[in-house]
Amino acid sequence: MTFDPYAVMAGDPWSAGNPDGYIDLGTAENRLVFDLLEPKLTAPRRVTAEDTWYQDRAGSLSLRVELARFLTGLQKSEVDPADLVVLAGAGPALEILAFALCDPGDGIVVPAPYFAGVDFAFSARAGAEIVPAWPELSLELTADSVERAIVEADRPVRAVALVSPNNPLGQTYDETTLRAVGEVTARHGLHLIADEIYAGSVYSGDFVSTTRLVSSVLPADRLHVVWGFAKDFGLSGFRVGVLQTRNPEIRAIAERLGRLANPSSDTQAVLRDLLADTEWTEAFLAESRIRLATAYRRTTEALDAAGIPYLPATAGLFLYLDLRGFLPEPTFEAERTLATRIFTEARLHLAPGAAFHTPLPGYYRLCFATDPAAVSTAIARLSARL
């Protein structure tokens, strides 16, 4: 068995009553919003007989209608319920896209650094291979790096996949960058997969959806957007994601393979009713963004005071610590050693940059969307050991 930090942490987790316990800042969960959701989730449910039976293959129509309206607001362009296939999370949506677009061994270009869940979704069963687009000098996305990855790949490339806003960087992409990536994708006749699961968690500045690229840059049937309730609604356990595509063939494949990754009709019903309350939903997202901004500010103030460097973030549930200056040598071995030391000595779990295919060693993702006392304790412990 390999070392499992989650099993260790589960035996002695931090809490107000157990101040020396392990603190997990490695898991990207929005734990700041349950009090807002609680009245909706614990109230009597409107569940009909139809809600308990097999649903439409694309997901219940009433949920898709609400989702289309919601996503229209998020993306600032019209979404049609007929373009949506509801699935058991964003992961299954990504996996189905890999099955639909790739034969085993085909490549999907993904700008690094990127969330490791993408590897799992594309590769574990569908057998697609990720071709990382490595940035130059900084960690910033450039269309050139994407084009280089496409051209130099040792296998046929079928798609470019962007996680936007980026995980682990916690940064959005501006329209110029997105257009440039879209143009490269179109020029090479590829599909663009956009994982926009943090679209509603942009707490500073604007979110630009890849759907803006359609028509002017990308043909409508070449863009496939993924979203889910896990991050923006803090409902990671509910396993409801959505694949949005105007490509009828991809949609048909998603409906067919989706039979092996259908979300709960019970949960579809409660989320339908939640989104149908548009006033509540808008207030919820606004409050969630305020809480994320506050958590980010508190976290960065504590990091600044402790002299721990990080990359500024504007979106998502995390920021990227830049601990390169604390490594005895610039290697991933040293990065791993420091992660282990942080875990054993500071009793703090942070995901190291290698887990996100970061080209330079020394970055660690810190998830701050949780109990402020846990975050401040974690930073104090970290500061004492660096």
Next chain:
Amino acid sequence: MTFDPYAVMAGDPWSAGNPDGYIDLGTAENRLVFDLLEPKLTAPRRVTAEDTWYQDRAGSLSLRVELARFLTGLQKSEVDPADLVVLAGAGPALEILAFALCDPGDGIVVPAPYFAGVDFAFSARAGAEIVPAWPELSLELTADSVERAIVEADRPVRAVALVSPNNPLGQTYDETTLRAVGEVTARHGLHLIADEIYAGSVYSGDFVSTTRLVSSVLPADRLHVVWGFAKDFGLSGFRVGVLQTRNPEIRAIAERLGRLANPSSDTQAVLRDLLADTEWTEAFLAESRIRLATAYRRTTEALDAAGIPYLPATAGLFLYLDLRGFLPEPTFEAERTLATRIFTEARLHLAPGAAFHTPLPGYYRLCFATDPAAVSTAIARLSARL
């Protein structure tokens, strides 16, 4: 586009107020129990913050504890929560077994007739190939037919898979038959997959679980049982199934691949609370069996009165009509033509035997676990056209 009876039916479905509408007796759903479930499902829910976040990879422990107790009752032998992996339905559990046990192209022997969903789960993405074990003379399962299929297969066989009770026959297997199949499986060094999703829907006689074969016939790590809430609880839309195995490697694979087929934590919570009310659960299952028995009796009385033959059933939500005498010739072409005529003229959807890999043409599965008026109307219409 191929002809989709569901799309046609959705446009003009039968109801008390639309007596000429299409009647769907092709879908295996238990629509007789919603009134029993309704108070539980529409009541205020006990949903905690933890219930909304990522769950244990094997499914929430509290649900697995309740499931183990429940399955112990169903199987009449002790089930350990540690042997369970909760997944988004029985289909994903079967699919994960195919990924775990087979390379693409490897074979799984399945006694015919069998539910076509098994083909999809084993083959669509995992690439396993089903090797049907064809019965001789009658449609009854024999260990000899299973052994012949294993020996004569044109590919390496990794497992035998039984749907027990059988779908579409609606019949249970007795212990002698199960032992004989288990012995053949063990003798050839194969795994046994048992889909026992109708275990709680045996309305006449006893259910014998394959777990009885462990130790005496099969090594414990060679049996993998699948169950779910879809049929016995009438909750097909909830997508909660469970893989039960004492093989640690298979369990580890299921936990890993299960990340792409996790059930909703929200629904896990309500099902946990439902099973925890053991008195309610026992009363529910007892009442469900009484209603299934009543529906079966009413259906067969109407069929007898109309002179329409069928195979006697004791389990599940359906019976197998034997319309061989109504075919102009004993071919699957004639079977399909009759199905089309029944659909267009009687406006009745029945799944023909070919969909279940039945060796002889002329059988049609009739699902009777729905509104009695729909069933009696359907039989009257059918009788008038045969």
